[in-house]
Amino acid sequence: MGNPYDKANELARELKESEEFTKLRNLHNEVNNDEVAKRMLDNFRQVQMELQQKQMQGEQISEEEIQSAQKQFELVQQHDVISKLMEEEQRMSQMVGELNKIITEPLEELYGVDQEG
Amino acid sequence: MGNPYDKANELARELKESEEFTKLRNLHNEVNNDEVAKRMLDNFRQVQMELQQKQMQGEQISEEEIQSAQKQFELVQQHDVISKLMEEEQRMSQMVGELNKIITEPLEELYGVDQEG
Ligand SMILES: [Ca+2]
Numbered sequence: 422m423g424n425p426y427d428k429a430n431e432l433a434r435e436l437k438e439s440e441e442f443t444k445l446r447n448l449h450n451e452v453n454n455d456e457v458a459k460r461m462l463d464n465f466r467q468v469q470m471e472l473q474q475k476q477m478q479g480e481q482i483s484e485e486e487i488q489s490a491q492k493q494f495e496l497v498q499q500h501d502v503i504s505k506l507m508e509e510e511q512r513m514s515q516m517v518g519e520l521n522k523i524i525t526e527p528l529e530e531l532y533g534v535d536q537e538g
Numbered sequence: 539m540g541n542p543y544d545k546a547n548e549l550a551r552e553l554k555e556s557e558e559f560t561k562l563r564n565l566h567n568e569v570n571n572d573e574v575a576k577r578m579l580d581n582f583r584q585v586q587m588e589l590q591q592k593q594m595q596g597e598q599i600s601e602e603e604i605q606s607a608q609k610q611f612e613l614v615q616q617h618d619v620i621s622k623l624m625e626e627e628q629r630m631s632q633m634v635g636e637l638n639k640i641i642t643e644p645l646e647e648l649y650g651v652d653q654e655g
């Protein structure tokens with residue numbers, strides 16, 4: 422019998438060698454090596470995180486805050502490398518979600534509505 | 539180059555053939571084939587879910603509700619098969635968490651604090 426942990430390690434290696442991950446890492450490094458881009462992105466993420474925390478804690482988010490975040494989003498979207506990075510991040514996030522769905526399929530089957538007991 | 543999706547499918551198969559999953563499925567089936575146990579567990583989960591939803595929506599949970607849930611938890615814990623099932627569920631949940639940590643390690647590295655850019 423195999424070992425799920427070994428397979429998980431193999432999967433991590435495949436992920437690391439995948440085209441998607443390579444692209445993501447390259448863009449990540451490109452932004453990190455560009456001081457202006459890095460500050461722009463860090464700032465954007467900081468604001469996003471603060472808004473998320475407020476939302477989770479049920480705090481009110483003002484119209485002003487929403488508009489400011491929206492403007493900042495438009496700004497980073499206009500930055501070529503940052504917008505590519507965010508696109509690749511979304512692609513990676515989708516991929517990890519799909520992989521996760523495949524892996525937990527046996528559990529879904531066990532607990533699913535169409536189970537046969 | 540390999541394919542993360544193929545590896546994820548292999549991992550799902552390993553998981554399905556693992557001792558942990560086999561135990562979980564057997565206990566799951568044992569409970570499902572015992573009408574009294576099944577009703578007891580379904581009822582317990584229903585109450586748990588309702589309390590969780592209340593909590594997430596920031597609603598107040600009364601002292602009475604907490605005590606009632608606590609009593610119900612003690613009751614299902616005393617049921618031999620249900621308590622074993624819940625134990626195996628916790629083990630499986632931990633295992634899936636560990637597998638997930640292994641798989642997303644490349645991303646942790648990329649975004650980690652000790653990254654080298
Ligand atoms: Ca079943």
Ligand SMILES: [Ca+2]
Binds near residue numbers: 449647649653654655
């Ligand atoms: Ca890095």
